[in-house]
Amino acid sequence: MDTYCVFGHPIEHSKSPWIHARFAQLTGQALAYRKILAPIDGFATSLQTFQAQGGKGCNVTLPFKTEAAALATRCSPRVSLAQACNTLKFDGQEILGDNTDGLGLVNDLVHNASCNLQGKSLLLIGAGGAAAGVLGPLLCEKPRCIVVVNRTLDKAVRMVNRHAALALAEGVDCQAFDLQHEILHSQAFDVVINASSSSLHQGELPVPSSVLSRHGMACDLMYGPASQRFMDWASSHGAEPRDGLGMLVEQAAESFQLWRGVRPPTAPVLAELRALLAQS
Numbered sequence: 001m002d003t004y005c006v007f008g009h010p011i012e013h014s015k016s017p018w019i020h021a022r023f024a025q026l027t028g029q030a031l032a033y034r035k036i037l038a039p040i041d042g043f044a045t046s047l048q049t050f051q052a053q054g055g056k057g058c059n060v061t062l063p064f065k066t067e068a069a070a071l072a073t074r075c076s077p078r079v080s081l082a083q084a085c086n087t088l089k090f091d092g093q094e095i096l097g098d099n100t101d102g103l104g105l106v107n108d109l110v111h112n113a114s115c116n117l118q119g120k121s122l123l124l125i126g127a128g129g130a131a132a133g134v135l136g137p138l139l140c141e142k143p144r145c146i147v148v149v150n151r152t153l154d155k156a157v158r159m160v161n162r163h164a165a166l167a168l169a170e171g172v173d174c175q176a177f178d179l180q181h182e183i184l185h186s187q188a189f190d191v192v193i194n195a196s197s198s199s200l201h202q203g204e205l206p207v208p209s210s211v212l213s214r215h216g217m218a219c220d221l222m223y224g225p226a227s228q229r230f231m232d233w234a235s236s237h238g239a240e241p242r243d244g245l246g247m248l249v250e251q252a253a254e255s256f257q258l259w260r261g262v263r264p265p266t267a268p269v270l271a272e273l274r275a276l277l278a279q280s
């Protein structure tokens with residue numbers, strides 16, 4: 001049976017084995033998918049071992065996404081822009097690297113949440129691996145503008161500069177600011193995306209409520225109880241809250257399609273996963 005896995009550290013929390021098992025059942029594909037805890041300084045060795053044992057491909061999560069991009073022998077343009085890779089496919093001695101995080105977010109917003117991004121104003125909070133993975137696919141939806149804000153300005157500037165040619169080609173005004181910039185007090189956005197790990201640390205909300213639009217969308221890439229504070233904050237200011245669970249399922253579907261050439265249905269899997277998490 002073809003085998004796949006997700007590497008991370010920690011990895012116990014990962015829902016990917018459950019999601020891929022459901023995709024396999026629903027598409028009639030015979031595959032096994034497990035989680036592997038790679039040592040912090042041992043991702044390359046763990047990957048090599050898995051490949052040598054006949055593994056067909058893998059997902060990669062924190063903190064190995066940058067290292068995965070470096071280990072891939074051939075990368076998609078999305079990986080080059082993001083400098084991070086969440087999906088590897090083994091093809092003989094070749095390791096193909098892709099980043100499906102951004103496609104996952106866009107599919108969730110556009111198809112599951114019916115939030116068309118074309119012509120909209122977007123605020124992207126964060127400039128870490130997740131933000132880098134979603135910026136390119138967000139630009140490809142041709143919003144009017146994307147404002148990227150991050151605690152460390154320099155990281156946001158470098159990320160936006162890396163995407164400058166794509167922003168120009170798509171006709172999107174894309175700028176970077178820090179979290180103290182006055183634009184956060186003077187402009188409301190159609191769509192606010194929290195790609196920072198503020199919810200993970202349960203700290204202060206990273207931006208003031210003045211960024212939220214009534215009936216706009218506010219999405220935290222976090223999911224589960226940790227995203228509740230952001231979601232409550234968004235809905236208390238009239239915005240439509242969304243967590244990152246849909247993105248998680250949609251990015252997995254993109255990986256599954258890359259490996260198996262088959263598109264799994266995501267709506268039933270997302271509904272089941274949401275129900276499962278609500279029970280636990």
Ligand code: NDP
Pocket residue numbers: 062101125126127128129130131150151152155195196197198199200201203204206221222223244245247248249251
């Ligand atoms: P990284 O560690 O790569 O980046 C963290 C980012 O958050 C940085 O921009 C950092 O700023 C910022 N940050 C950290 N703490 C705070 C804070 N208290 N206030 C404001 N900004 C803060 O993490 P990732 O980018 O990989 O992950 C970010 C989030 O996205 C996590 O919650 C993760 O769970 C989620 N995620 C969800 C996915 C899904 O499928 N739903 C997929 C991938 C990630 P600085 O640069 O200044 O350090």
